[in-house]
Amino acid sequence: IATGCAAVIEAMGAGKVDIGWLATFAYVLAQQKYDVELLLIVVRFGSPFYRGQIITRADSGIHKLSDLKGKKFAFVDPVSTSGHLYPKMLLLSNGLNPDRLFAQSLFAGSHNAVILSVLRGEVDAGATYDDARAAVAKSYPEVFTKLRVIAYTQDIPNDTVSARKGLDPAIRQKIKTGLMRLAKTPQGAKVLKRLYGISGLMDFDAFFDPVREAGRLLHLDLKKTNP
Numbered sequence: 001i002a003t004g005c006a007a008v009i010e011a012m013g014a015g016k017v018d019i020g021w022l023a024t025f026a027y028v029l030a031q032q033k034y035d036v037e038l039l040l041i042v043v044r045f046g047s048p049f050y051r052g053q054i055i056t057r058a059d060s061g062i063h064k065l066s067d068l069k070g071k072k073f074a075f076v077d078p079v080s081t082s083g084h085l086y087p088k089m090l091l092l093s094n095g096l097n098p099d100r101l102f103a104q105s106l107f108a109g110s111h112n113a114v115i116l117s118v119l120r121g122e123v124d125a126g127a128t129y130d131d132a133r134a135a136v137a138k139s140y141p142e143v144f145t146k147l148r149v150i151a152y153t154q155d156i157p158n159d160t161v162s163a164r165k166g167l168d169p170a171i172r173q174k175i176k177t178g179l180m181r182l183a184k185t186p187q188g189a190k191v192l193k194r195l196y197g198i199s200g201l202m203d204f205d206a207f208f209d210p211v212r213e214a215g216r217l218l219h220l221d222l223k224k225t226n227p
Contacts, residue, residue, distance in 0.1 A: 005079065012036055012164040019175060020162050021196075024081040027160040028211050035165040039176045042158040043200035052082030052153035054090070055118055055133070056125040058146055065094050065151055069101055074108045074117045074126035081211060083111055086153035087127035089214045112136055118147055125150070157211065161201070176203070 005026035011017035013034035022030055030036040041048045056062040062071065068091075076083025084107075088098045098105075106123070108114045114126035115136050130152060133143045161179060163172045182188035183201045192198040 009033065009036075012162070015164060015166065018164055018167050018171075020164070021159065022162050023079075023159045024157055024211055025079045025085055025215070027162055028215065029079065030162060032212075036162045037165065037167075037172070038160055038203060039163050039172065040161040040179060040201040040203050042160070042196065042198050043202055044158060044197055046199060048158050048202055049155035050082065050158055051130045051155055052086045052090070052127055053130040053132075053149045054087055054125060054127050054151045055115070055147050055149055057118060057121065058148050060124055062125055062150060065091060065096060067150075068096070068125055070103045071124035072122075073102045073105045074114045074123040075105060076111055076114055076128065077107050077109060080111075081156050082129040082153065083114065083127050085211070085214050085218065086156055088218060090151060090153045092217070115143065115147070116140070119143060154210070159196075 005023055008017060008020040008022060009026060009030045012020050012030060019039070020030070020036070022036075027036070027038065031038070044050065054065070054068075062068060075087065078084060091098045091101065108117050108123075108126065111128045111132040112135055114123075114128050115132050117123045118126045119136075119140060130149075133147060137143050161176075163175070180201050183192055183198065189199075
């Protein structure tokens with residue numbers, strides 16, 4: 001079991017791993033670097049998409065994106081789609097340069113870390129997936145009242161199940177068919193729901209074209225970027 005997206009991508013590129021469960025931008029990177037093939041897209045809550053959000057403390061005085069000027073801001077990590085890539089695109093689409101907007105920006109390392117950094121006042125605002133507050137609500141029940149969302153990104157394709165280049169097509173198809181059948185059985189659906197919050201699986205690579213375009217507009221060399 002790999003410990004991160006980078007390990008999975010490199011193992012697939014080296015032919016050491018046949019099938020990888022890859023997050024959105026990690027799939028785009030792997031497809032560009034090693035020509036991995038999309039098998040399935042995860043469906044959650046009946047949709048193959050999710051979105052990012054920008055959050056701040058309820059008492060921060062920040063109400064719109066332009067209010068972020070001169071503030072301290074937390075992203076998740078450089079290859080997080082909802083916690084970095086799409087929030088930056090959101091700022092750009094609103095005429096704000098994310099490289100000049102903030103007094104300071106940082107990578108907190110995880111969605112939970114962004115939430116807690118904003119909650120504790122360590123940063124003024126941050127970017128996460130919608131609604132990452134739920135992940136910490138058990139330990140911090142005040143998170144929904146003390147933090148509020150000021151903006152949402154465009155829809156983002158969910159994470160993927162992908163196959164390495166060169167994997168026997170017959171094996172690839174068997175795995176794909178098997179996973180789709182598993183998701184449709186009561187027991188299989190229960191397992192997938194418990195492990196990854198999955199409600200279904202589907203395939204359609206064109207969903208990822210906007211992610212590729214976002215990488216291009218932010219001048220990210222997909223073949224050189226490490227997840």
